[in-house]
Amino acid sequence: MSEESPANQAINSLADIKEYRGMLSWITSVDHKQIGIMYIVSSFIFFLVGLGLALAMRIQLMVPVSHFMSPGTYNQIFTMHGTTMVFLMAMPLLFGFSVYFVPLMIGARDMAFPRLNALGYWLYLFGALMMYFSFVAGGAPDAGWFSYAPLTERGYSSSLGIDYWALSLLVMGAGSVATGINLIVTVLTLRTPGMTLTRTPLFVWMIFFNAFLVILALPALNAALVMILADRQLNAHFFSPAHGGSALLWQNYFWLFGHPEVYILVLPAFGVISEVIPVFSRKVIYGYGFLAASTVAIAFLSYGVWIHHMFATGMSYVILYVFAGSSMLIAIPTGIKIFNWIATMWGGSIRFTTAMLFATAFLIQFTVGGLSGVAFAAIPIDWQLTDSYFVVAHIHYVLLGGTLFAMFAGIYYWFPKVTGRMLSEKIGKLHFWLMVLGFNGTFFGMHLLGVAGMPRRAYTYLDRPPLGTLHLISSLFAFVLALAIFVFLWNVVRSLRKGEVAGDNPWGGWTLEWATTSPPPMENFAQVPPVHGRRPLWDLAHKKEGGQP
Amino acid sequence: MIPSLIVVVLLALTARTMHLVNPPVGIRTPNVIVTAHQWWWAYHYPQSGVVTANELHMPVGSNWLLGIESADVIHDFWVPDLGAKMDAIPGHPNVLWIQPRQAGTYLGTCAEYCGCEHALMGIRVIVQPPEEFEAWQQSQLRVPAKPSGVEAERGAQLFEERTCMNCHTIAGTKAKGTVGPDLTHVGDRQTLGSGAILNTLDQLTNWIMDPQTIKPGCNMPSLKLTESQAHDIAIYLESLK
Numbered sequence: 067m068s069e070e071s072p073a074n075q076a077i078n079s080l081a082d083i084k085e086y087r088g089m090l091s092w093i094t095s096v097d098h099k100q101i102g103i104m105y106i107v108s109s110f111i112f113f114l115v116g117l118g119l120a121l122a123m124r125i126q127l128m129v130p131v132s133h134f135m136s137p138g139t140y141n142q143i144f145t146m147h148g149t150t151m152v153f154l155m156a157m158p159l160l161f162g163f164s165v166y167f168v169p170l171m172i173g174a175r176d177m178a179f180p181r182l183n184a185l186g187y188w189l190y191l192f193g194a195l196m197m198y199f200s201f202v203a204g205g206a207p208d209a210g211w212f213s214y215a216p217l218t219e220r221g222y223s224s225s226l227g228i229d230y231w232a233l234s235l236l237v238m239g240a241g242s243v244a245t246g247i248n249l250i251v252t253v254l255t256l257r258t259p260g261m262t263l264t265r266t267p268l269f270v271w272m273i274f275f276n277a278f279l280v281i282l283a284l285p286a287l288n289a290a291l292v293m294i295l296a297d298r299q300l301n302a303h304f305f306s307p308a309h310g311g312s313a314l315l316w317q318n319y320f321w322l323f324g325h326p327e328v329y330i331l332v333l334p335a336f337g338v339i340s341e342v343i344p345v346f347s348r349k350v351i352y353g354y355g356f357l358a359a360s361t362v363a364i365a366f367l368s369y370g371v372w373i374h375h376m377f378a379t380g381m382s383y384v385i386l387y388v389f390a391g392s393s394m395l396i397a398i399p400t401g402i403k404i405f406n407w408i409a410t411m412w413g414g415s416i417r418f419t420t421a422m423l424f425a426t427a428f429l430i431q432f433t434v435g436g437l438s439g440v441a442f443a444a445i446p447i448d449w450q451l452t453d454s455y456f457v458v459a460h461i462h463y464v465l466l467g468g469t470l471f472a473m474f475a476g477i478y479y480w481f482p483k484v485t486g487r488m489l490s491e492k493i494g495k496l497h498f499w500l501m502v503l504g505f506n507g508t509f510f511g512m513h514l515l516g517v518a519g520m521p522r523r524a525y526t527y528l529d530r531p532p533l534g535t536l537h538l539i540s541s542l543f544a545f546v547l548a549l550a551i552f553v554f555l556w557n558v559v560r561s562l563r564k565g566e567v568a569g570d571n572p573w574g575g576w577t578l579e580w581a582t583t584s585p586p587p588m589e590n591f592a593q594v595p596p597v598h599g600r601r602p603l604w605d606l607a608h609k610k611e612g613g614q615p
Numbered sequence: 616m617i618p619s620l621i622v623v624v625l626l627a628l629t630a631r632t633m634h635l636v637n638p639p640v641g642i643r644t645p646n647v648i649v650t651a652h653q654w655w656w657a658y659h660y661p662q663s664g665v666v667t668a669n670e671l672h673m674p675v676g677s678n679w680l681l682g683i684e685s686a687d688v689i690h691d692f693w694v695p696d697l698g699a700k701m702d703a704i705p706g707h708p709n710v711l712w713i714q715p716r717q718a719g720t721y722l723g724t725c726a727e728y729c730g731c732e733h734a735l736m737g738i739r740v741i742v743q744p745p746e747e748f749e750a751w752q753q754s755q756l757r758v759p760a761k762p763s764g765v766e767a768e769r770g771a772q773l774f775e776e777r778t779c780m781n782c783h784t785i786a787g788t789k790a791k792g793t794v795g796p797d798l799t800h801v802g803d804r805q806t807l808g809s810g811a812i813l814n815t816l817d818q819l820t821n822w823i824m825d826p827q828t829i830k831p832g833c834n835m836p837s838l839k840l841t842e843s844q845a846h847d848i849a850i851y852l853e854s855l856k
Contacts, residue, residue, distance in 0.1 A: 136831055136832075137731050137732060137734065137831055137832050138731055138831070141730075141731060141733075164788075196791075209728075209730075210728050214688075214689055214727070214728070216687075216688050216689070216705060217688040217728075217729060217730055222653075222687065222688055222730060223730075223745045276821055307704075307705040307706030307707070308705070308706075312706070312707075313688075313689055313704050313705055313706060313707065314704060314707060357771070378691060378699070378700050378701055378702050379620075379702045379704060379707075379709075380683075380701060380702060380707065380709030380710070383633065383639060386633070387626070387629075387630060390626060390629050390630075391622070391626050394620055394622045394625055397618075398618045398619070398622070401618060414734050436768070440625075443625075443629075444625060444629045444632075446629065446631050446632040446633055446637075446699065447634055447638055448637075448761060449637070449698075449699035449700055449701075450695065450698075450699060450700065452700070452726075453691055453700065453726040453727055453728075454726065500670070518694035518695075519693075519696075519722070519723070519724070520727070521693065521724050521725065521733075521734075522726075523728040523733060524724075524733060524734035525734045526735070528737070528810070530722070541711075600682065612817065
């Protein structure tokens, strides 16, 4: 469409209408970019809250037999830390990236269902606020982020915390399923002409599979949440062994959701890495087909490994063998991905921008987390180390050293597109190195704590070497990690005001989002470039017509 | 191809080690039944009938089968130096093999988050030479002597008058409560409150005065006793050997 077309004039003149300016334009928005930004900003606010809770725990654990806080307070804090980081921070952050970039990368005007998209965000936000409202409504939830029954039954937990926990997760879960469906339909129906599925960027592939994981896994959690609410409010006894219920039933439901959930939190990170590494290595991604297909394998296997969270519950050995085998198998498609990324970097002309540094650190730290995961699949090792600090180290290497580092790679990569300004590379590198130091300093020692016999979720510990020393080291580095996050915030604030103007395509990216202006106009593209292959912008620059996919 | 082989080898090693450290059991009666409570451990030796709490005694060298059960929520029995851990799940009894090769004291803890005082739910395994263990077992079966001395007698009376005996058992007396740990031979134990504090007269007095300052949130209430009353009860309890 040309600049002078009546349609374009109509869009430009929208800025004159009150609803399209200021706060009101955000609250009433059904624009995927505004909703994406709202997701990302909200999740970052909850990230800061979760970080504050983590620091409070690290202060409590700095010395043995500390009286900094009461056990009741600590238990609420560790529960809210886990719940916040998984459901209020990581998932919405990934959804934010998904709804912002999927339409742009496939050359679409918006999501398939813009209003459903807005509904998903508002359900998330109000669900999250309801979760935090529990603090003033008689006590936050205090049974851990996976809330094992029967500790969550009213007889053992009389405050309203668990009710708030279950209700707000239900609200957010409904929003997540809606967003998942929306993403699937968007990818299937709104790809620009010429973009066949095999030409779709890998980030979009990962989000596409991830959306299937979301809509198939969350119903298991939602069902279990309804059951625990029925137990608490209507004396239903689903999970109460004293009345004929089963304590293990909850664990089966929760992890049937919970293990796919881990991959829900990791696949989008794989997507970001698959975009960042080729662009900064100046090479085509190695093994596009393998990267996409191994994702199918991971998604499929992720539904068949949940018992590995329950190896110490005394199940029959036949069940244990099957789930040990499936848990080890999942390392193969994940390993394929790691080698594909390394092969992409191999021989490339690598530019170590901040985004690339985060992507590289992701590769190393995620591999460490993956290897400790394989260790857990070997059941006798799991019998010794499960429920210890080794698990705490493992989950943080995967989700913080893995997912969060990848998301920072994505933020440094796409910030210019979203805001029109570059983040400072100098401050970015300071942020990166502080974060590597803080993260590894905080969590590496936790492997050793687990081996030394430190159980997780304990509000204190008796003075028995080497626990005190290891906890103290971990606590000190946790403040370095927090400092790194504040350096990042400073970078964002500074760059928003006086960052270098980015231009359309500062990194020489190849995917469609770089073809439009930064930030993209409301309609996304004045004209979508023709797509003849996987790298439309490269094709365009090299005047290639009808190239191979 | 090669990764699949690695998986097969790992799986075979896993199965082999599982059978070595925790072979499946038929209908064998466990040597000790461990029952986890919020936030302490009860031990029952079915062969001899001994009942004790928080400190598990066992003979060195024997391969013992522990029955792992729970009276309330899910807990987990974990003594890192003695082997695997096992969940204590209400309505779902489990078993665990352990075989200590050296005499000594081994420390463990509850590994599954079980509520407020999860952190202070310590396990102390005292591994003894067989003859020493046998002597300990015999001593546990004896009914403790009647309290002697004015303070201990007053303590025994207070134990019955106040609500203590609603929750605790002391063999040979009217106290038959089962909510809290069995106190028949509490004077013999090294620690109190599931390993929270050492078992001394002063510490026990403090505990009786106000358990909530030592183990906040635990199920033993503050009984509003005077210091001399608490002291008398402590003298009485320490005499139970």
